[in-house]
Amino acid sequence: xxxxxxxxxxxxxxxxxxxxxxxxxxxxxxxxxxxxxxxxxxxxxxxxxxxxxxxxxxxxxxxxxxxxxxxxxxxxxxxxxxxxxxxxxxxxxxxxxxxxxxxxxxxxxxxxxxxxxxxxxxxxxxxxxxxxxxxxxxxxxxxxxxxxxxxxxxxxxxxxxxxxxxxxxxxxxxxxxxxxxxxxxxxxxxxxxxxxxxxxxxxxxxxxxxxxxxxxxxxxxxxxxxxxxxxxxxxxxxxxxxxxxxxxxxxxxxxxxxxxxxxxxxxxxxxxxxxxxxxxxxxxxxxxxxxxxxxxxxxxxxxxxxxxxxxxxxxxxxxxxxxxxxxxxxxxxxxxxxxxxxxxxxxxxxxxxxxxxxxxxxxxxxxxxxxxxxxxxxxxxxxxxxxxxxxxxxxxxxxxxxxxxxxxxxxxxxxxxxxxxxxxxxxxxxxxxxxxxxxxxxxxxxxxxxxxxxxxxxxxxxxxxxxxxxxxxxxxxxxxxxxxxxxxxxxxxxxxxxxxxxxxxxxxxxxxxxxxxxxxxxxxxxxxxxxxxxxxxxxxxxxxxxxxxxxxxxxxxxxxxxxxxxxxxxxxxxxxxxxxxxxxxxxxxxxxxxxxxxxxxxxxxxxxxxxxxxxxxxxxxxxxxxxxxxxxxxxxxxxxxxxxxxxxxxxxxxxxxxxxxxxxxxxxxxxxxxxxxxxxxxxxxxxxxxxxxxxxxxxxxxxxxxxxxxxxxxxxxxxxxxxxxxxxxxxxxxxxxxxxxxxxxxxxxxxxxxxxxx
Numbered sequence: 158x159x160x161x162x163x164x165x166x167x168x169x170x171x172x173x174x175x176x177x178x179x180x181x182x183x184x185x186x187x188x189x190x191x192x193x194x195x196x197x198x199x200x201x202x203x204x205x206x207x208x209x210x211x212x213x214x215x216x217x218x219x220x221x222x223x224x225x226x227x228x229x230x231x232x233x234x235x236x237x238x239x240x241x242x243x244x245x246x247x248x249x250x251x252x253x254x255x256x257x258x259x260x261x262x263x264x265x266x267x268x269x270x271x272x273x274x275x276x277x278x279x280x281x282x283x284x285x286x287x288x289x290x291x292x293x294x295x296x297x298x299x300x301x302x303x304x305x306x307x308x309x310x311x312x313x314x315x316x317x318x319x320x321x322x323x324x325x326x327x328x329x330x331x332x333x334x335x336x337x338x339x340x341x342x343x344x345x346x347x348x349x350x351x352x353x354x355x356x357x358x359x360x361x362x363x364x365x366x367x368x369x370x371x372x373x374x375x376x377x378x379x380x381x382x383x384x385x386x387x388x389x390x391x392x393x394x395x396x397x398x399x400x401x402x403x404x405x406x407x408x409x410x411x412x413x414x415x416x417x418x419x420x421x422x423x424x425x426x427x428x429x430x431x432x433x434x435x436x437x438x439x440x441x442x443x444x445x446x447x448x449x450x451x452x453x454x455x456x457x458x459x460x461x462x463x464x465x466x467x468x469x470x471x472x473x474x475x476x477x478x479x480x481x482x483x484x485x486x487x488x489x490x491x492x493x494x495x496x497x498x499x500x501x502x503x504x505x506x507x508x509x510x511x512x513x514x515x516x517x518x519x520x521x522x523x524x525x526x527x528x529x530x531x532x533x534x535x536x537x538x539x540x541x542x543x544x545x546x547x548x549x550x551x552x553x554x555x556x557x558x559x560x561x562x563x564x565x566x567x568x569x570x571x572x573x574x575x576x577x578x579x580x581x582x583x584x585x586x587x588x589x590x591x592x593x594x595x596x597x598x599x600x601x602x603x604x605x606x607x608x609x610x611x612x613x614x615x616x617x618x619x620x621x622x623x624x625x626x627x628x629x630x631x632x633x634x635x636x637x638x639x640x641x642x643x644x645x646x647x648x649x650x651x652x653x654x655x656x657x658x659x660x661x662x663x664x665x666x667x668x669x670x671x672x673x674x675x676x677x678x679x680x681x682x683x684x685x686x687x688x689x690x691x692x693x694x695x696x697x698x699x700x701x702x703x704x705x706x707x708x709x710x711x712x713x714x715x716x717x718x719x720x721x722x723x724x725x726x727x728x729x730x731x732x733x734x735x736x737x738x739x740x741x742x743x744x745x746x747x748x749x750x751x752x753x754x755x756x757x758x759x760x761x762x763x764x765x766x767x768x769x770x771x772x773x774x775x776x777x778x779x780x781x782x783x784x785x786x787x788x789x790x791x792x793x794x795x796x797x798x799x800x801x802x803x804x805x806x807x808x809x810x811x812x813x814x815x816x817x818x819x820x821x822x823x824x825x826x827x828x829x830x831x832x833x834x835x836x837x838x839x840x841x842x843x844x845x846x847x848x849x850x851x852x853x854x855x856x857x858x859x860x861x862x863x864x865x866x867x868x869x870x871x872x873x874x875x876x877x878x879x880x881x882x883x884x885x886x887x888x889x890x891x892x893x894x895x896x897x898x899x900x901x902x903x904x905x906x907x908x909x910x911x912x913x914x915x
Contacts, residue, residue: 327640358394
């Protein structure tokens with residue numbers, strides 16, 4: 158009789174009927190014998206894994222029960238995927254894992270592997286707490302239902318389309334590098350294997366393609382990459398079937414990646430294939446993919462009516478492959494249990510899971526916004542300032558000889574005033590000297606020294622283990638940073654142009670910024686992403702090299718966005734970002750205005766007023782710039798007008814302010830410096846001081862920074878006059894046409910005069 162849809166009831170009935178029909182074999186093997194001829198899976202292992210599979214199945218049934226009376230908020234289940242318990246058994250308990258949302262059996266098996274059979278109840282409680290959004294859930298604290306736990310070395314991910322895979326590649330890449338760096342402590346053994354699971358439909362997504370390509374690229378170049386990717390292939394992307402043979406062809410054809418495959422509904426076959434794949438990765442330090450053929454029961458999630466897009470024949474065919482029935486059959490065939498014993502065990506586990514589900518129902522939920530955002534972006538400014546000061550002390554004292562050598566005997570503080578690009582280069586050099594875990598990488602940053610020479614000589618100073626060129630893919634660059642941060646390093650990846658970030662920005666939004674949030678601070682990915690950007694490169698590049706779109710960065714909760722305009726600020730701001738990353742695990746974007754990289758003059762040609770001396774280590778504490786603090790430049794009597802700006806707007810505004818001073822009007826030019834978090838208190842104070850505020854915003858009028866500044870002024874109680882000058886809602890064109898869409902000094906002057914006339 159065909160089944161029209163898989164439900165908790167018919168899954169339960171089919172299991173009982175199928176197991177009851179298995180004929181006992183009559184054999185009596187020892188528990189440590191192989192479960193069947195040719196398999197390395199022992200009977201005792203199989204019994205433990207069967208319990209993990211049962212727990213996973215009953216968690217799915219409990220999720221549907223909880224949802225039936227609106228007490229459960231997550232119903233994406235693992236039913237049909239329970240064979241992944243064997244993958245956990247094939248790995249070590251200290252191998253870091255980033256799991257697909259259908260890998261609950263892996264989670265349960267890992268708990269038993271690390272803490273013994275009694276840990277299953279705790280594992281079930283963790284999952285159920287996530288389903289009911291309990292504030293006592295130990296990894297995400299009720300913020301989301303995730304599969305993760307720090308004491309199990311399972312790194313949480315909410316990924317649905319393999320966006321965690323670039324991070325997994327980065328973590329595998331970083332394990333050996335972190336262990337090789339003196340003074341770096343990594344959470345995992347040097348011979349660990351990184352495992353990451355994902356669904357079959359995700360193989361088509363750009364993030365999966367990027368991860369697979371990068372893993373193969375590194376393997377091809379001989380770089381160690383101990384990564385096991387596990388594709389749990391149930392043949393469906395929600396309602397869209399994967400074409401027959403497509404996933405296998407897509408995975409098997411990847412150069413540099415060894416391909417393994419198994420029937421994921423057969424526990425012994427899965428275990429044996431996983432053991433072979435894990436051994437290959439561990440011994441060879443090369444990536445592999447394990448392709449498991451599985452099934453999916455009860456639709457994609459609770460609201461998914463699979464009968465709308467699947468035939469009864471297809472559903473019945475999947476039910477015949479139920480992995481729980483398959484494992485029960487293996488145990489009965491091996492003489493390790495009777496059908497009655499296994500059905501009894503099924504009921505016992507079901508009762509235990511239901512009891513725990515009832516227990517967690519009354520647990521408290523997150524009740525305030527403060528509770529929810531607490532782990533999002535911790536800020537300990539005093540510790541960050543202390544970190545900067547300590548680095549200066551080390552550089553001036555014990556590290557003085559090494560520092561002198563690194564700079565070739567020409568210390569930057571003893572030389573001439575420097576440009577923005579030169580200052581960033583010197584600051585990166587000092588950071589790599591004082592912090593062994595700092596890595597600098599990206600497209601063209603090593604041999605070439607960057608498109609604009611910002612990373613020139615860093616590779617010669619520190620070697621290609623710490624300064625290296627990457628594959629030309631921004632998703633993979635950020636993924637390397639995410640993994641390296643988890644491994645205990647302090648990555649400083651470079652995105653060559655702001656426009657190039659947009660195809661990879663979810664690695665910042667959905668992966669980097671969420672790690673502390675969804676792990677309650679148990680995991681973090683400190684990172685300082687250097688991005689060359691903004692506009693005003695006359696006659697060069699068009700919109701791919703002149704991009705003024707910052708909305709997506711300002712919209713990421715917890716992300717720090719720094720925009721240094723002057724060399725005097727560039728060094729302390731970069732040191733602040735690095736310190737925040739080290740102390741608080743902050744994710745920082747350090748946006749460098751390309752048009753100001755080599756600028757020397759401010760008011761007139763040859764005045765060198767845009768250059769600044771470099772502060773030596775003994776001065777770092779004194780010039781420290783805390784995150785979220787603006788800088789004010791008084792021009793004239795500074796009583797008539799406040800100009801709030803940043804980046805290229807600072808140079809233009811200072812020039813306009815000088816001309817206004819000649820007319821008898823004094824100005825306060827406020828350089829925001831930090832676009833997230835905005836220096837709200839500083840802006841409100843300086844605006845209130847004059848009662849007239851002109852916002853000069855080089856981003857677009859719609860969705861630009863100026864909107865945020867205006868809102869901050871209103872929220873802060875400012876009641877004076879305000880005016881905004883912003884760029885047009887346009888991409889940046891090539892050549893002189895830029896003058897018609899970008900903010901210019903004439904527009905700033907006109908805006909200032911309009912305010913001053915009030």
